[in-house]
Amino acid sequence: MLPMDDPFPRGVTPRATPWPAPEMSVLHGGRREPPALPLALFGERWAAWLAEAAAAAAAPVDYVAGPLLAAASALVGHARWARATPGWREPPHLWLASVGDSGSAKSPGADVLMRDVLPEIERRMAGDFPERLRAWQAGTEARKAAMEAWAQDVRAARKSGHAPPLPPESADPPEPQEPRVRVSDVTVERVATLLARAAPRGLLVVRDEIAGWLLGMNAYNDAGRAFWIEAYGGRPFRVERQKHPEPIHVERLAVAVAGGIQPEKLAELFRDGDDGLLSRFIWCWPRMVPFGLSRAAPGVAWATGALDRLRRLEPATDAAGNAVPLDVKLAEGAVAAMEQFGRAMQRRQVEAGGLMRSAYGKARGLALRLSLVLAMLRWCAGEGAAPDLPPPGEIGEAAFNAACALVADYAMPMAARVFGDAAVPKRERDAATLARWILSTRAPEVHVRRLQKEIRLPGLSMAEDIHMACWTLVEAGWLRELTAGGAVGRPRATYIVNPALPARAA
16 A cells, blocks of 8 residues: 655645755665675686676676686586595586676676587587487388388288297487587476486586576476476486386486576565575676677687687596596695685574575585686686696695685675565565666656556566555655646656756766
């Protein structure tokens, strides 16, 4: 219900009443300020490339760095695992989510990797796949022909009174799957099939909008959400299928994730109890950057060549000749740093509540994964070494300390920003959205119907929501209501904007 008190005395128009000083805190809507991404932690060459690619996309650098971490973790995959101690190993796969309103350059920031770099790497991965597929198709047709000939022989034997011949081998081998890094089809059976046959080293799930995937995990499979929680740990997993007698066995269930989400969808994601799924994400929600056009193209060829070195990493083999991850252990100094970092995160976990408690609980595992990915990124970029130097056999203190800093100074503050925003009342979030629109457009008035039908700001599709946001801004000294009736139809709700708003520009 809207406030019914009349803020203006009878006979006094809103325009004649003195304006109060506007409260600028409504712009934040209770949100925490985003931390700055410490680019130097990526190493000199990747830091320069990230800045260059972000400028070319007119995007915050976070929207390029997040997809890079996710893609690199998938390319390393099960060729290398990070080992802290003989009893604690982690796959490298990372989950990254870019948060931002529509038009905040989330997709352009990811495009340089998803549109230009990874497709070329997948083309190189394909290798002789077309020939193998044609051979499988030819074999399938040959087996069909053999079965038809056998059926004819059986009929002829019956007519002649002879014993029928035995059937030929008719079981078709599984259809070969094209090697790939990325997948957007997130059904449980499809992902499990690809992990078992086409991408045993792991996959990168790419979703331009992850809200639909996260909210609909159990839509077609009651065990869908449990499957995805398991898909972070790299453990063996069996998918039972109703229409097929044979289950799908995945030796190491682990996928990387890169996707985007709009802020107004966050509250819906966090409405259910904490099962640990959402605290596995690294969230990237930076400030928007002033739009500008870069005259330089990002170094696509260089990034492709560097990341392709990760794709070519060879796993180890067990006694039976099967591929298994090769452990990359923490150096002795890094083990000591892990103990200190783990205790620091444990203290914060005790003091935290809600989803942040879960996030701090996973911080040390996240740091271990990140340390391997950062070490491999520096290696594939040729950072401080000859290009033909073999991949690192251990994770040194520099890489691990960089990972700890990225978790403590970026990932955890970003998680607090995201989780805190989800807890802010909708009215305050909507008022912040409307306030930012007022400043960016220099609007002298706010027309409810125009906002609803033409502007369509995120979260403000219903007239009641717009009115509630406007009244929040009335209370903050930003707006005043002015209802102007027309000759025909209902009056049009209009709010005039405080002319004293400072620096009314984007």
